Amino acid sequence: MKKDVRGMLKDFTDGLAAISETNKANVNAFMRLLNTGYKEGALSTKTKELMSVAIGVYNRCEYCIVYHVYKSLEAGATREEIMEAAMVAVGFGGGPSMAYSATLLKDSIDEFENDFK
Template structure:
């Protein structure tokens, strides 16, 4: 999917949202602005951006990775913090695979089969 990513050109397609669903776009923009407000939140912006980066890595959203890695750095994140956020995301993805893999035993009737 990242083969289709173009940092500059892709933003032009926001015009479709503006034309077709301006009310929803405005609500989303207000929500996003509140979540990432520089002040007035319990979690400092740098950490919210690092969380967003980790989520973006976990969901493999190149747009989120691009924006939130830059925003995290602007908010004071170091390369070490970016690296740890990436490793947190990696651990969660791996842990999800491990945990959901257990469903194969549960749903496959583990213990019901003779090998």
């Protein structure tokens, strides 16, 4: 059964906002770290997002996969680039990483791809 990836993305972002109410300093520190790490530098933001897709697939982190597929597409990545990044993760993570690539990752691309065309 397909997961509601758009709902998962909303749950994650809403969850961050909710825990920020009682843990504002921690959430802000986390967001500063992300914002700093994903800025353009020697590597493009798109490359960093693709790396994050691969790491999410390798770690089988569903919310990471959904979020970073969205952010990769937002940064200009193509379906082919996202799938290729995931296949690098499969080389390290084997069958479980392939399972997440063939399901949640693919469904996330299908859902969000048209948001950025």
